[in-house]
Amino acid sequence: MTKHLDILIIGAGISGLLAARELRLAGREVTILDKSKPGLESSWAGGGILLPIYPWRQAPAISDLAVASLKKYPGLSQELLAATGIDPEWYDCGMLICKNPDYQQAIDWCQHYGIEYRPASTELTEPFTSTYQQPLWLPEIAQARNPRLLKSLYAYLQQAGVQFIDNTDIRKIAVANRQVSQVETVDRKYTVKQLIVSAGAWTTDLMNYLLPDWPLDLQIRPVRGQMLLFDATPTTLPYMVLDGDQYLIPRRDGKILAGSTVEQAGFDKITTDNAKQQLYQFATELLPSLKNYPVCHHWAGLRPGSPQGIPYIGRHPDLENLSINAGHFRNGLVMGPASAQLLADLILERPTEIDPAPYSLTRPAQP
Known part of the structure; x- marks a missing residue:
């Protein structure tokens, strides 16, 4: 037929x-x-940060699509919620970037694309154990909760x-x-x-x-990424934090996502104890209060890597x-x-x- x-x-x-x-x-x-x-x-498996990791270090073609999408997400999220009653949890919580050795390049990028920025205050950096290098605060950067958006x-x-x-x-x-x-x-x-x-x-x-x-x-090749989810409370972390190549993302219900690995493992989506230990160590060293909360989920996904x-x-x-x-x-x-x-x-x-x-x-x- x-x-x-x-x-x-x-x-x-x-x-x-x-x-x-x-x-x-x-x-x-x-x-x-x-x-x-x-x-x-x-x-489903991603973190949902609505900004590339250090976009000023990446090709302009990525920034052009990312910034155009960033402007579309508030309206898109409202449209989806109104139509379905399912909240994608678009959340403009802001992002702290702990280490910026290329600080001027970052500022130039923000100015070019109209992204609000400011040097991070002591109040923002105080909860974390990091070796700060010209920390930067991007107050308008948002996230979406991947499974709920989908x-x-x-x-x-x-x-x-x-x-x-x-x-x-x-x-x-x-x-x-x-x-x-x-x-x-x-x-x-x-x-x-x-x-x-x-x-x-x-x-x-x-x-x-x-x-x-x-x-x-x-x-286009598969690139595995593993993540952890901590069963924390809503007051534990109010904004996203990027430290080196890894990050913490707070969801509205308090759960905190720690990510992620970048692994060449073909189409194998298994999780590994080594990655779990590495992500746990990163998360609890950066935000020591996370030691008070259990890990409630550990998963892996396959990103579509491209040149x-x-x-x-x-x-x-x-x-x-x-x-x-x-x-x-x-x-x-x-x-x-x-x-x-x-x-x-x-x-x-x-x-x-x-x-x-x-x-x-x-x-x-x-x-």
């Missing part, structure tokens, strides 16, 4: 869900297919008429006349007007397996109705809304607010 679809998105993580929202708002009929349930991979977005899309095909693997993609003509699963075949692949860390392997005659060197962390967003160079939105590394939520809008603009042939060139599927390889 063959079913005809307007737009089919492979992958129900944050990138796929937000792209579905943009395209549905434009009046298109959207179906999302995933090998498991929506939002259960990297999108749950809210999923419910919103269901209400909006987006169709979901869960727990389904794709067996074959057929191509005719430089277009995807058919997508075949275990029990059904689909014809599509547009196909979007947002399969996170699995994107490269999926494309190579299903479209071997249309190769793309996307260089310089710059995602691939755009049309396939050879297949007219195939697009990609993947490879956001640690910043799927951070860059999500603006990435989705850019993808939708390209597919719908609308003017883009952000230059698409840095995200091209055929951009020059980076060292």
Whole structure:
């Protein structure tokens, strides 16, 4: 049996869900297919800080998407809450950055992108045991609680008429006349007007397996990250703290997330005692009061690593109705809304607010 679809998105993580929202708002009929349930991979596992780690040390292409998304999140969160009753817990608690050896570069970045900043006061730094180096306070930086944002977005899309095909693997993609003509699963075949692949860390392997005659060197690879969650109280930590390459994130209910590792472990999502001990030591040394609270959860996720962390967003160079939105590394939520809008603009042939060139599927390889 063959079913005809307007737009089919492979992958129900944050990138796929937000792209579905943009395209549905434009009046298109959207179906999302995933090998498991929506939002259960990297999108669920992240910390939810709505700022790249030290963005001034990263490519401008990351900042452009991140800052554009930062401006969209308050309205998006209100819209999702109003429509579904599920709070994504957007929370503008601010962020303390303990060590800034490149302080002037950080200030220049904040000024360029209009991000409020100030030197961190003693009151802000006092609770922590850190070797401070020109500590910086970013009062407007917010977070979202990944699982609740995804749950809210999923419910919103269901209400909006987006169709979901869960727990389904794709067996074959057929191509005719430089277009995807058919997508075949275990029990059904689909014809599509547009196909979007947002399969996170699995994107490269999926494309190579299903479209071997249309190769793309996307260089998206899995990067494991492990995190801990402390069952603390709401008064324990009122704002996010970044110390070196690790951080603490307080949720509204008081729980505190400590993250994260960056591991080359293939598609292995197991947690390790070594990572648990390392994260626990970091968290309790930085904030000694955490020793009073138990660890209530330890998990791992697979980030979609890409060269310089710059995602691939755009049309396939050879297949007219195939697009990609993947490879956001640690910043799927951070860059999500603006990435989705850019993808939708390209597919719908609308003017883009952000230059698409840095995200091209055929951009020059980076060292």
